[in-house]
Amino acid sequence: MPQRQIVDIHAHLFPRNMPDLAERTGDDRWPTLVVDGSEAKVYRCGIPVRKAGRTLWDVAARIAALDAAGVDRQVVSPVPVTLVDWADPELTIAWTRAQNELLAEAVAGSGGRLVGLGAVPLPQLDKTPDAAVAEAARIVGELGLAGIELPTLPAGREFDDPFLRPFWAAVEQLRIPVFVHPTDGAGAIRRSGQPYEFGIGMLTDTAMAATALVFGGVLDRYPGLRIALAHGCGALPWAFPRIRLMAAAANGTTPERADALLRTLWADALVFDPEHLRLLGTRFGAGHLMLGTDDPIVPGQLTAAPAMVREAVASGVISAADADGVLGANALDFLARNP
Secondary structure (H helix, E strand, O other), rough: OOOOOOOOEEEEOOOOOOOOOOHHOOOOOOOOEEEEEOOEEEEOOOOEEEEHHHHHHHHHHHHHHHHHOOEEEEEEEOOOOOOOOEEEEOHHHHHHHHHHOOOOOHHOOOOOOOOEEEEOHHHHHOOOOOHHHHHHHHHHHOOOOOEEEEOOOHHOOOOHHHHHHHHHHHHHHHOOOOOOOOEOOOOOOOOOOOOOHHHHHHHHHHHHHHHHHHHHOOHOOOOOEEEOOOHOOHHHHHHHHHHHHHHHHHHOOOOOHHHHOOOEEEOOOOOOOOOHHHHHHHHHHHHHHOOOOEEEOOHHHHHHHHHHHHHOOOOOOHHHHHHHHHHHHHHHHHHOOOO
């Protein structure tokens, strides 16, 4: 029997040659990568907001780490802090295009080990989706990347905002896979700092985005969308029965329809507890769960995340066949753009 591929759907890369717009414009809200030996820090507003080792920017080091962990392929996407939606549209378009081109260059130089997700310019999504749609088409066409990464609140708009409908329509027509990742300070909780932002805020933020997709009409209106959400779709799997109950009273969405819509979404399995995979399988179906590591932002998960999936098998939480899908095949299915 051939060896099954292990595919990590959730990892980040910050290209070292990104333009330094903080220095060029004097606005330190632009993210910058500062490399000091084998360590890198991502700065914003003069403070380090992320730190990681050499694999954050060095493709050769990343491939060596994949080899050591036994991971065959990895899907790399922008570090979420680089998904700028507050800046001048022209600058943001240039920034986003540069990042996508450098990500494509990294993928091309990886010998098939890396798959890339690009970003779209966000500031104009509250006015016109044209620039975002054009870059999405360029990402999967000219650049050969596999899909796009979106923040949970692009340009301050919830996913069911009518302004985003032309964008969703274009993404559906182009059959572009979308990976949704929360960003810092999205406003989902009342406390900043840790452990509140990472431990609660990102999960709440992701759940709110998914709720807009399921109950805000997005998945009903665009049934061909292929959307995955990071971190096990946040708090939604646990909150879903309560949300479903309120939606039935508020807008008449039946529980059966809500369940069916939710199961069209995908989620990574980066939940840090094998027991949680039981509920994720119930909510999304085991075929829609994928290995995620947040590598290298969350240290150690390149080995710990696959081990957690195997632990779930050993404890009877999921079957060995389902684990095979989670560890690789499901990600390949999600990324496939064939009709």
